[in-house]
Amino acid sequence: MASNAAMPFWRAAGMTYITYSNICANLVRNCLKEPHKSEALSREKVHFSVSKWTDGKPEKPS
Amino acid sequence: MAMAALRREGRRCFSPLNSPNPIAAVRSSLIPASEYDFSLTFSLLLTVFLVVSLSQRRVFVFVSACEQSPLGVRSISTQVVRNRMKSVKNIQKIxxxxxxxxxxxxxxxxxxxxxxxxxxxxxxxxxxxxxxxxxxxxxxxxxxxxxxxxxxxxxxxxxxxxxxxxxxxxxxxxxxxxxxxxxxxxxxxxxxxxxxxxxxxxxxxxxxxxxxxxxxxxxxxxxxxxxxxxxxxxxxxxxxxxxxxxxxxxxxxxxxxxxxxxxxxxDLDAYEIEGGExxxxxxxxxxxxxxxxxxxxxxxxxxxxxxxxxxxxxxxxxxNAGDMLDRLTLTYNSLEAVSRAENRITERDEAKIKGVCWDLEPVKQLSPPN
Structure with a gap:
């Protein structure tokens, strides 16, 4: 099976299962017809801010 | 200003005018100029007219009680309550x-x-x-x-x-x-x-x-x-x-x-794993x-x-804002009732001191003529 053969490759590329499945999901979404396609894509907006802390201080806000 | 001119003249024959004057001078800082001019002049004229022509002490007292209400000094304390009521109402809306x-x-x-x-x-x-x-x-x-x-x-x-x-x-x-x-x-x-x-x-x-x-x-x-x-x-x-x-x-x-x-x-071992993983x-x-x-x-x-x-x-x-508003309304009403009564008394006392109305009736009878 193709997916089984691909498994180790995405893991080797430093992806987690979540990233991998998100890419797959996005591919599927892109296969939709209009107007469902733009609707589905507009629903999936990603926005948040992360700041990493070490020893009680924020490293750099991103 | 009509009032200022009258005061500068300082004539004794207009003595009835003197009684509202000191109060009005204190008030002037508290009220907007336009309102002040109109209401004061108007009430002065009314008082003069009534006192001079009718010379009925009951009417005089009644008019001066009326003259108080638009000026709104008596409610220095009610003003605070009213402001608070307004802010509580706004917060409740929010x-x-x-x-x-x-x-x-x-x-x-x-x-x-x-x-x-x-x-x-x-x-x-x-x-x-x-x-x-x-x-x-x-x-x-x-x-x-x-x-x-x-x-x-x-x-x-x-x-x-x-x-x-x-x-x-x-x-x-x-x-x-x-x-x-x-x-x-x-x-x-x-x-x-x-x-x-x-x-x-x-x-x-x-x-x-x-x-x-x-x-x-x-x-x-x-x-x-x-x-x-x-x-x-x-x-x-x-x-x-x-x-x-x-x-x-x-x-x-x-x-x-x-x-x-x-x-x-x-129990995970009970599951069969498909593929080569x-x-x-x-x-x-x-x-x-x-x-x-x-x-x-x-x-x-x-x-x-x-x-x-x-x-x-x-x-x-x-x-909670509604409850607070209810309580404030009660306070406001009782405060206003108290200050209204107080104002009548002070008005009468002042007039007495000035020698304007020397034979006023007791307070309890001080009500508008029916």
Whole structure:
């Protein structure tokens, strides 16, 4: 099976299962017809801010 | 100004005018000029006319009592109460509006939350929930809201996280925080600064969706080392009840170790594995996917609880504002009654001192002629 053969490759590329499945999901979404396609894509907006802390201080806000 | 001219003349024959004058001079700083001019001139003329032509003491007293009301000095104390009433009324309007907004947001998010519960249930059926698992590296994911005015949900989740932190910490153990939301951050920075690993905010700028939360879960997985993740959030029960909840997610290695020991996870061997993958590969994928699903549900549950809590908080605060308004209205009414009575007395006393009306009747009879 193709997916089984691909498994180790995405893991080797430093992806987690979540990233991998998100890419797959996005591919599927892109296969939709209009107007469902733009609707589905507009629903999936990603926005948040992360700041990493070490020893009680924020490293750099991103 | 008519009044100023009359005062400068200072003629005795106009002595009835002198009685309202000192009061009016004090008042002048308290009222806007236009209102002052009109009402004072008008009432002066009226008083002069009535006193001179009719020379009836009853009418005089009655008119001067009337003259007081548009000037509004007697209500120096009632003015304060009136301002307060106005501000309370405005606050009540705001809280009512916030309640309506929260109610409509809640309706949208509640269905989403209830649907998302189907995401973690299969995982719990497969891997079980193991809150008591004892591992070295614990990471507590505290989920809170970005905005305030939503009752105690943020402090409950912070308190629960702190308790879990206390339980999980030991001599050779490491416990860290991953904080989501401004409010949890503000509370945890105060005393657990050194244990913070990651802070995530502005999650709810757009409506919550799985893509967003899974990207977030990905970030947490990449940046934080853990043996067990403890997600702390408020599970939505109803508009008025939220249960502080902890969901545990184990790292693949720990799952494997636990499955050898037995118990719920031990049943995992009963499943047949398709394809060429090893068990550890499957477990790793599963653990990652489980984390993103549980996190999605947790974020939604917490957002739902936030709206519910805000709704009930705003409901009770608008009710409190209503109660306060009732009390203030009572105070206002009694104050006004008192000051009205007082004004009549002082007016009469002043007139007596000035020698204008020397044979006034007692106060109790000082009422308008019927």
């Amino acid at each position: 809280t009512k509006a916030m309640k309506m907004v929260a109610a409509s947001k809640l309706r949208a998010i509640q269905t989403k939350t209830e649907n998302s519960r189907g995401l973690w249930q299969p995982f719990t059926a497969l891997l079980g929930d193991t809150p008591s698992v004892d591992v070295k590296k614990n990471v507590i994911v505290t989920i809170s809201s970005d905005k305030g005015l939503c009752g105690g949900i943020n402090s409950t989740s912070v308190k629960t996280s702190k308790n879990i932190h206390k339980l999980a910490s030991g001599p050779d153990k490491e416990t860290k925080y991953v904080i989501m939301g401004e409010k949890g951050k503000a509370q945890l920075i105060r005393d657990s600064k050194k244990d913070i690993e990651l802070i995530i905010t502005e999650l709810q700028k757009n409506p919550l969706n799985y893509t967003q939360v899974s990207a977030l879960a990905d970030d947490i997985l990449k940046n934080v080392e853990f043996d067990a993740l403890r997600l702390v959030f408020n599970k939505f029960q109803s508009v008025v009840s939220f249960i502080p909840t902890m969901a545990t997610i184990l790292s693949p290695e720990v799952i494997e170790k636990e499955s050898e020991v037995g118990g719920k996870i031990g 090893t068990k550890s590969e499957i477990l790793q994928n599963l653990a990652e996917f489980q984390f993103s699903c549980v996190l999605f549900n947790a974020v939604l549950e917490n957002a739902c609880s936030e709206q519910g809590a805000r709704m009930s908080a705003m409901d009770s605060s608008s009710r």
